[in-house]
Amino acid sequence: MKIMVCVDGSECSELAFSRVAVLFDKEKDYLLITSVVDKETLPLAPFIGPEEAATRFKASEYQQDEYYRHVLSNYSQRADSFAGHNCGFSLLGPDTGTSTIGELICNKAREQHVDLILLGRRGLNRVKRAFMGSVSKYVLEHAPCDVWIAKG
Amino acid sequence: MRYMVCLDGSEQAKKAFDFATRLIQKEDMMYLVTILRTGIYKDDAQMMIMKYEQSCMEMGIPYEAIIVEGNLDPRDAIINMVEKYMIDTLVVGTRGMSTIKKMFLGSVSSYCVTNAPCDVLVAK
Numbered sequence: 001m002k003i004m005v006c007v008d009g010s011e012c013s014e015l016a017f018s019r020v021a022v023l024f025d026k027e028k029d030y031l032l033i034t035s036v037v038d039k040e041t042l043p044l045a046p047f048i049g050p051e052e053a054a055t056r057f058k059a060s061e062y063q064q065d066e067y068y069r070h071v072l073s074n075y076s077q078r079a080d081s082f083a084g085h086n087c088g089f090s091l092l093g094p095d096t097g098t099s100t101i102g103e104l105i106c107n108k109a110r111e112q113h114v115d116l117i118l119l120g121r122r123g124l125n126r127v128k129r130a131f132m133g134s135v136s137k138y139v140l141e142h143a144p145c146d147v148w149i150a151k152g
Numbered sequence: 153m154r155y156m157v158c159l160d161g162s163e164q165a166k167k168a169f170d171f172a173t174r175l176i177q178k179e180d181m182m183y184l185v186t187i188l189r190t191g192i193y194k195d196d197a198q199m200m201i202m203k204y205e206q207s208c209m210e211m212g213i214p215y216e217a218i219i220v221e222g223n224l225d226p227r228d229a230i231i232n233m234v235e236k237y238m239i240d241t242l243v244v245g246t247r248g249m250s251t252i253k254k255m256f257l258g259s260v261s262s263y264c265v266t267n268a269p270c271d272v273l274v275a276k
Binding site: 148 | 174257265266269275
């Protein structure tokens with residue numbers, strides 16, 4: 001079975017990942033660890049002029065990228081213990097078009113013929129009021145395969 | 153890991169069960185649950201669940217069948233069973249016997265995803 005686990009470094013994705021560790025069958029399964037660079041959490045600066053803004057934008061974009069790469073590499077290392085060589089990772093986005101995080105995840109799952117997508121109920125967004133994050137909700141509805149939502 | 157699959161005789165529920173069996177490992181337990189409502193006779197429910205019990209036996213999966221009586225709202229009944237049996241993962245289909253295809257996720261499945269105190273596996 002090809003399993004895709006979506007992580008963003010949040011507590012919820014930690015739960016999702018620990019689930020995969022339990023479920024994974026080294027003989028039969030393949031694990032794809034996916035993370036999406038999220039442009040939406042870029043800090044909004046007060047008006048500082050176009051050039052300064054462009055520099056800061058580029059710098060924070062770089063930081064964003066670095067953060068998600070770091071998250072991915074951390075999980076990949078941990079996956080080594082239970083998945084060995086049957087593991088790949090994928091950093092998606094940021095998309096220059098209008099694709100949302102959910103869309104990027106579903107498209108990748110479709111492209112890779114994934115059998116199961118595993119993700120947390122929420123991500124890095126602190127709004128705990130919502131029972132379910134927007135990404136999880138989108139993936140649940142549009143995934144080309146079964147979806148496992150880890151509690152949290 | 154303790155799995156609970158919600159069965160109502162629909163094709164969707166069967167898909168949910170089939171997918172769960174692919175994930176199940178040696179020390180896991182499968183709970184087969186169906187909620188009785190008006191119009192559904194206990195005998196029919198028992199016959200329906202028996203097929204799944206047989207599948208579990210053939211595959212060597214430890215199982216327990218639960219038929220919930222009392223004409224309860226299936227949403228509450230399922231969550232109660234999850235708590236009672238300390239389920240780790242609830243397995244549901246996207247829809248049950250309803251033919252309304254407009255809604256992606258049926259009312260029961262949708263309720264379970266938002267309110268279950270455990271992981272939820274939605275089988276498509």
